[in-house]
Amino acid sequence: MAAPNPTNVDQTTPTRPLIEVKNVTKFFGPVVALTGVSMTVNAREVHCLLGDNGAGKSTLIKTLSGVYQPSEGEILIDGAPVHFANPRAALDRGVATVFQDLAMIPLLSVTRNFFMGREPAKRKGPFAFIDMKHADEITREQMHKIGIDIRDPQQAVGTLSGGERQCVAIARAVYFGAKVLILDEPTSALGVAQTSMVLKYVRQVRARGLGVIFITHNVRHAYAVGDRFTVLNRGRTMGTFAKSEITLDGLQTMMAGDKELQDLAELEGTI
């Protein structure tokens, strides 16, 4: 299987993980949100982070993306320890996060959202004018690549469906040079068709050479797209498994804990 030309990462297959989390612990006052969490993400891999609500997924994400700083432990990028003082710093190092609110402003056009904070500028004297034509072209091109055919990139983002907006947010991160893409529950609010659209795009992104951390509590979605899986429970990692090492049911069991699932099995259905 020939790998397509990645634009974001080295041509040679890297031996080091793109990003490595080593024994990260996070306190909020007396509350311990994360205890000794470790995981790695390689290039051209989708690493799913699973856990029920309250497991510590969102704290871990915020720590990786620079919103929080770890109380203990370290984060390594390309083998070197890094310290993200704020989200901008993480972004500059190629760690892009798509939060659940998508950072999309519904009333603004797709182009304006796509280039928010990084608008292409033409300088005329002291004024920086947006090169809107160029921005529109690129937006249309990028949307087309994802498979979204928007007639007019100046239309409001609010006119796109939830799944399309998710893809625009991901495309934005990829376009601006993300190496590690963190997706926070991208499919949790979507219907079936839109979920498949997003998952399809995630596979495309992986093929381009990025490493993707896919956070979800839906095991089916995770299993459809993931290469490796880490389960979080109450702030601890319960283990990391490659797809070949675990089944869908096994993951489900691990997430829910044996006891709860036994009760559910009595309903004679699957979740």
Added chain:
Amino acid sequence: MADTLAPDKTAQPDKILQKARDERMKSQNRWRKFLQHPEFGALAGVILVFVFFGITAGDSGMFAADGVLNWTTVSAQLILIACAAALLMIGGEFDLSVGSMIGFAGMMIAIPMVYFGWSALASTAFAFVGAMAVGFLNGWIVVRTRLPSFIVTLASLYILRGLTIALSIVFSNRTIVSGVKEAAGDSIIPALFAGIAFRPLFVWFSDIGFVDKLADGTPAVQGVPAVILWALGLAFIAHVVLTRTRVGNWIFAAGGDANAARNVGVPVTRVKIALFMFTAFCATVYATNQIFEFGSAASDRGLLKEFEAIIAAVIGGCLLTGGYGSIVGACFGALIFGVVQMGILFTGVPNDWFRVFLGAMLLTAVLFNNMIRRRVTGER
């Protein structure tokens, strides 16, 4: 770029989806695009208002040259602060202290000129610097404390108004500080802010009968007042900045979702503080124009003008919740407000009912604008 991994079983359903979506979306021709601009509703409101006064006050002098000058001047003054209010509202904040700033800036110009012998240039520069410092303070407090700007600027409203009254009594023992024209001497500043432009053009107009002549031969309208030029200039700059520059996109972003904007690196704090400084700047332009037109500063200047600015912005299509709006719309809103305010007097409505009619007409204009906007953008 093809996905070369395992064949995608969802390819066929995708095509069906695409076709379905195409059917649901009508193609947008250029006319419809024009209608969807936020300004269109406000423009429709302007037309409605002119039609109304054309019918009820057509021959009352409202559309003679000096009648036009009357409501154009009122609208132009409002445009000065409505543009600033619109930009700030789009950026997600309110400034209720604009009216008090007008009074306060006026005192900052008049008192040094009349009681300390400063030149017009020095006093005016002092007023601009001082006002923008207050604007900075407003913005800084709002951003730091995360208190609603409504509350912070309400406090500024009282403080500035109180200072204006107190300082004028301290220096002049009255609530008006007069003598500004005399203190200005030959400075060009009065002409710059309150002069009249294009005089020769209007002399020609009166010769060809386009404008009436007075008994002494001078034209009834002598020219275009400076305030109109300032208003158009500021509106133009604000519009270009908002729609065509990076900063403009940041303003939309800061108002639409400040958190999201911050997360992608938009300097939200700096943008908001700059917007508060801009409203202070515009309030000072307003005050300077008034000072040099009337030759005095008074402690009640600008009273309640901040609400007029906000109303003009809202009529013009700016959302109170931020992230959406237009400067051109705000200018139309200010025009509506000025025409209605003066137009009611031309129609001869009993004075006691003035405020009732003003409020009713504004409400109608906003509803009309809202209705047009919703129909045309397909909002539900």
Added chain:
Amino acid sequence: MKSGLVRRLFLGAALALPMLGGAAVAQADDPLYVFVSHSPDSDSWWNVIKNALKDAAKDFHVRVEFRNPPNGDLADMARIIEQATAQKPAGIISTIADYSVLESPLKAAIAKGIPVITVNSGTAEESKKLGALMHIGQPEYDAGKGAGARAKAAGVTKFLCVNHYITNNASVERCQGYADGLGVKLADQMVDSGMDPTDVYNRVKAYLTAHPDTDGILTLGPNSADPVIKLLRDTKSASKYKSFISFDLDADISNAIKDGTMESAIDQQPYLQGYLPVAFRVQYVQFGVIPANNVNTGPGFVTKANISLVEKYAGEYR
């Protein structure tokens, strides 16, 4: 969209009808006189003038419109005068609340050929400088001085001047005149009471408590007088004040004069300030006659002795 639009247009037309109807009743081709005052909407004193204008309009078969800047902002007043000028009425009657602000619009009106008569605020000299036909009013400073002289005769040494419309310069001249008539410095014996009756009541109470040796009070109109009358009655301290004089009249003030709470009221006889300008203008148009100089409508001092007629019409015509 069409049905909504049509509905809106009908609404607009509905708004227009009362205006057209109202104009029809007043006989739209009668000459129009515009009376521009500087008062904010909340100032009730102008009610007498409004009634006088209505009477004059009826008696002389003309239209008279009363206009004022809603918040009392003189810059707005200037615009109203400009607007009236554009309408080209038969005459403009205006107060000179501040000469430098109103100079330009009033002169422009005169230059356009609209005769102007000034009333109420402003001095005779200012009126002449403008080129107005005449001035009908009460000189503020002199009225205050007259009151001060009366207070001095009653033995007052320390006073309180309750100013409820401090943003109008004329108000300060009244207090200043009073101080000069009394022979003392104004200093901080003038208090900004605001217009709201509760504010007036509380601020005056605070002042009198802090300055217990005050023995004279001057209030500048019903807005400041009525709450003070109530205060003196509530605290039963009316007898403490050797002189309590107010400008202008209303029902409360006339009752206070009758029962001795107040010594006198300064009546600038505002009815004349509304009626006379219209009367003079119309007679000038008809017969070419007009008084050769200004008319001082006040100060007339209303005391217990001459109060009965006042009582009958307080707040309406007196």
